[in-house]
Amino acid sequence: MNERRRSLLGMALAGAVEPLFAMPAASGTQAGRQALDAELAAIVNDPALQLASLSVLAIRAGQPVYEGAFGRRHIGNGALPDKPATLDTLYRIASISKMMTTLGLMRLVEAGRMELDADVSNYLGFRLRNPHFPDRPITLRTLLTHRSSLRDEAGYSWPLATSLKDVLVPGDPKSWSNRAGPGDWFTYCNLGWGVIGTAMERVTGERFDLLMGRLLLQPLGITAGYNPSLLPPAALEKLATLYRKRTVDTEIWNPDGPWIPQVDDYSGKPPAPPAGIATYVPGTNATPFSPTGGLRISARGMGVVMRMLMNGGVHENKRLFERATLERMFARQWTHDGTNGDSLGGFFNAWGLGNAQFPDRPGMRLVEDGGFEAVGHLGDAYGLRSVFAFDPARRNGVIVLAGGVSSDPERDKGRYSALARYEERILTALYRHAIVGNPAPT
Template identity: 30%
Template sequence: MPRPATRPHPHARRASAFALLLALLPALTIASQPRDAPAAVDALDQQIATRMQEGGMVGMAAMIVIDGQVRWTGSHGWADRERGIAFTPDTVMNIASISKTVTGAAMMRAVEDGLLELDRDINAYLPFAVTNPAFPDVPITLRQLATHTSSLEDRGDAYATGYHYGGDSPVTLAAFLADYFDATTGADPARNFAPHAPGTHHAYSNIGAALAGYIVERATGEPLPDYTRRVLFAPLGMDSTVWRLADVPPERQARLYVRQMGLAIPLPWYGLATYPDGGVRSSVNDLGRFFLALLGGGAHDGRRILGEASAREMLRLQFDAAHHPANLDPASRNSGLFWSTKLGATLVGHGGSDPGLKTEMLFDPAEGVGIVLFTNTSVCSDGMKPFVDLLGDLRSYARSLKGTPPVQ
């Protein structure tokens, strides 16, 4: 039975595993664990296998960070079932909407460098107009794009055309957005906007994130993939993280699966014209470095990607009792800049869902515990509970590590 290679932590021990799905899946590989907790690791192994079977997940990898340190990484199942390639913490796959946090960090870097202003009318940066026709005198700002309060709405029929199966999208981000907001194409401009003034209503918008990424490109003079490689990925040693499908060797990239009638059906890889809202391809190990840098005030392992003030502003909860969208109670739900709270505002981070995958990157400020979790299988309504339960299992295991020293 194949087992993924153990790379990140040379002193780690491998956990024993039990068979799953008639012994077809590779067992859990533990890349980092406490020295004295084999029973807890075995229990986690069994919990992960059970959740994967319940949710029909083909492969997964996860990381636990505690108080700014990686304390555990592990993986289970297949990155590519048909070719017998095991999933590992170094497997690369789409991270979907977690990509918005990368776009947010790039935006904050451009703000820090004096190229952008969070509260300026975005039309100052665009070659086409983006204005809610019901409120023509109310400007839309980057801060509103990043908190999903811009009044922009995803026009589903047009937005869906941004997915390109079989490779990277041949349509550029600039061309897609120019067409999307072009009233002469026959689309009713009002369909792009909610009937609320910018800044007064919270509504999640992918197109708003794509627009923010395009504004970063306009301000920096670089495509977002190149800019983020230079100022974010390379400084952190995120050598496996890219935006373009063509930049990932096929043997490194997870196959994606969608569940249909109890079966996991492989999908072709795909790219997005609106890549700033969901196009990053990364591994658990790479994304963990980015996560720790943001949680660490803009730096990790001595490598800085943002100033402390910029990192704090990105993670700062933007709403309070006196200032919040009318449809949002900040005590139970809040937002950073392309970050959000979950579970009654007890966790902060971002998740991602796209055809063939589900991802989460979450932090518990009270406990100092963060979780990164990837699965290369669509999580449908009947699979959401096992996925959420798996997150809970990882958080419980993290609590058991809190009182133990890291492996040296």
């Protein structure tokens, strides 16, 4: 994961709000929209914890009912012009990328090219084993459910010139649990998705960023990608820089100081392709494309994905997934019971194949007072916090992309969940105004 408000008048400075869809009638239509606009703008501009930018989208009964953009996708700090966030602003969505990678993988599984319970060594071309449990194979299922026994302590991304085989065989001891073998214990692990992406490359012979374009993004008509150097100029112009009011790679915050770019600041020059890409052999090391957290996409683009999932794998009358494949992907695989994994303070309570699950129970809820049982994923990296959550049965969903914070979100603890309080406020506002259509004061 750890890849982990003034008035409506303030929106003129903070950015543009450009709602596209009609609000549901129960919300009071225009009055409901204005109330939600004002509430989200107040969250963005809260002096206690400001947000650099915010893009949101809500879907009710399978139809988009609200979208909004607030704040600034690029902050010039007086040296360059500010650029407002818009409805088409792309963000590096952090760990929600894992769920998108999983969708690409499930297309290969559906096609019979990969199997969830086969030894992943068969796809990598080398024997991948936890040295403490050498007789127990690691499978895609254990990787997708964070129970592979891999660990992130020795890192999870290396230059293209470095073979993943050389990193993992025999491997840094810190890359492996010495107490829990494959399938035994849940520990959130970014490295698993580097392994998955590399296996996908070797099976197909295609570079990961291009492969995900073919498998998922292009069929959905989405301008997005895991390699920002390949984004077309128009999309690159819309890419949000992620910010914190703290120096890069430190924990030193200065809420009264300037917004400091953390990643995707291309105001001076465009993004360079990963070093060595011209001679890279697919299936060697996909980690520079960050299957774990590197997808750049807009809230609107994520909404296209969400509606396809709500429609059982169909997009614009064309089937991309069999319904059974998606049911398999979002079926519950693991539930935290206090003895079978690390919930990271309540963030991880239940898991499917490459997706988090949010039971509508105290301490696990996404919205205040409950009512929204969901599946999806969270993201947290470089100041960004992101949410992709939907109820497949009712076909309700919310997408949140917050592009940076002015102070330590660990000091902004949520009231009813492991999320930050500002995330709770955004999610609850979207749910009450746009989905339920019966807002209550906060």
